[in-house]
Amino acid sequence: MSQATLSSLVNHQIRLAARPVGLPTDANWSHTSEAVAEPAEGGVVLQTLALSLDPAMRGWMNEGKSYIPPVAIGEVMRAGGVGRVIASKNDKYAVGDYVSASFGVQEYLSLEAADMRRNGLTKIDLRVGTLTQWLNVLGMPGMTGYFGLMDVGQPQAGETLVVSGAAGAVGQTVGQMAKIRGCRVVGIAGGQAKCDWVVKELGFDACIDYKAGPSAVREGLKAHCPQGVDIYFDNVGGDILDAVLARINRKARIVICGAISQYNATTAIAGPKNYLSLLVNRARMEGIVVFDYADRYHLAVAEMAGYLKDGRMKSKEDVVHGLENFPNALLKLFNGENFGKLVLEVANA
Numbered sequence: 001m002s003q004a005t006l007s008s009l010v011n012h013q014i015r016l017a018a019r020p021v022g023l024p025t026d027a028n029w030s031h032t033s034e035a036v037a038e039p040a041e042g043g044v045v046l047q048t049l050a051l052s053l054d055p056a057m058r059g060w061m062n063e064g065k066s067y068i069p070p071v072a073i074g075e076v077m078r079a080g081g082v083g084r085v086i087a088s089k090n091d092k093y094a095v096g097d098y099v100s101a102s103f104g105v106q107e108y109l110s111l112e113a114a115d116m117r118r119n120g121l122t123k124i125d126l127r128v129g130t131l132t133q134w135l136n137v138l139g140m141p142g143m144t145g146y147f148g149l150m151d152v153g154q155p156q157a158g159e160t161l162v163v164s165g166a167a168g169a170v171g172q173t174v175g176q177m178a179k180i181r182g183c184r185v186v187g188i189a190g191g192q193a194k195c196d197w198v199v200k201e202l203g204f205d206a207c208i209d210y211k212a213g214p215s216a217v218r219e220g221l222k223a224h225c226p227q228g229v230d231i232y233f234d235n236v237g238g239d240i241l242d243a244v245l246a247r248i249n250r251k252a253r254i255v256i257c258g259a260i261s262q263y264n265a266t267t268a269i270a271g272p273k274n275y276l277s278l279l280v281n282r283a284r285m286e287g288i289v290v291f292d293y294a295d296r297y298h299l300a301v302a303e304m305a306g307y308l309k310d311g312r313m314k315s316k317e318d319v320v321h322g323l324e325n326f327p328n329a330l331l332k333l334f335n336g337e338n339f340g341k342l343v344l345e346v347a348n349a
């Protein structure tokens with residue numbers, strides 16, 4: 001793109017204006033715009049095509065220590081995404097290349113050479129998966145599901161795996177990978193439509209609608225896990241974690257991936273009441289942070305791209321359009337309105 005054309009572009013951005021208490025509201029965001037500059041020597045300018053909306057964003061908005069620093073007040077909101085190189089002064093990246101990167105909630109990102117690695121800039125191949133699949137099964141949630149299951153869950157054929165958030169981004173990868181590894185797979189999800197999808201489309205053995213009533217999870221686990229639970233992949237925490245802990249087998253593995261039921265809590269987070277089940281069953285509960293596996297992502301991508309191609313794996317994305325819709329779209333994750341990996345399309349591919 002010529003210098004004249006670049007400088008005519010306006011980069012619309014959404015920044016963190018204030019830290020939320022409970023669910024984020026419009027008051028937590030500010031909308032800004034700035035000109036797009038020429039790339040520095042060795043740098044690139046990227047156009048955002050689609051952003052990954054993640055439950056973790058809620059955590060990044062909080063003050064305090066975590067596995068990654070919080071987004072600062074006034075900073076462009078952090079977001080992973082996929083996009084296209086539109087200007088380059090770097091031999092490794094040509095105009096037109098598709099990439100994934102930490103774009104932020106904005107339309108353009110200018111990256112200097114020194115920041116490319118830290119930013120996670122990686123070329124993506126659209127022959128292997130669609131843009132939105134690169135945010136789902138082939139992207140961060142897929143890597144989370146894959147390594148959380150394989151490295152922490154350590155599935156063995158014939159074992160029973162339960163996964164919560166079953167119809168979501170991480171959950172769909174976990175359940176399908178566990179089926180491929182020969183497990184009995186029981187999902188937990190909100191509503192009949194999501195439950196029907198994971199059973200009929202993804203091939204899970206059963207799915208429990210946790211919204212069906214106060215004893216739905218307890219009764220569902222009893223009915224669908226007659227041999228107990230060997231692996232629980234936890235995406236939600238809270239009461240569902242407790243209900244599953246009550247049914248685990250000896251040497252069970254509990255993968256603590258997330259606790260979305262607690263992310264907007266305004267009082268202390270509810271921890272597991274049934275943790276002594278770990279003692280009785282000589283079981284293990286272990287957390288996972290996806291970024292620890294970055295040097296092995298390519299292996300998981302290669303394996304799962306094969307399953308997407310041969311039909312053993314499916315993916316579902318829920319696409320919302322328009323950068324300006326980011327604040328409302330994010331809320332879909334917390335009220336369960338998203339059906340599949342939540343993606344914000346920012347520009348046409």
Ligand SMILES: NC(=O)c1ccc[n+]([C@@H]2O[C@H](COP(=O)([O-])OP(=O)(O)OC[C@H]3O[C@@H](n4cnc5c(N)ncnc54)[C@H](OP(=O)(O)O)[C@@H]3O)[C@@H](O)[C@H]2O)c1
Nearest residue numbers: 055144165168169170189190235258259260261289290336
């Ligand atoms: N550790 C890591 O490195 C890592 C990386 C990525 C994601 N994660 C975690 O993995 C989990 C899933 O993330 P995702 O990107 O795959 O999101 P997702 O499952 O696609 O979307 C979130 C889903 O959470 C469910 N949910 C919301 N509030 C809930 C509640 N109170 N109780 C039970 N379920 C609730 C909703 O589904 P229903 O309709 O079924 O309620 C919603 O659709 C999150 O906890 C996230 O933080 C961790």
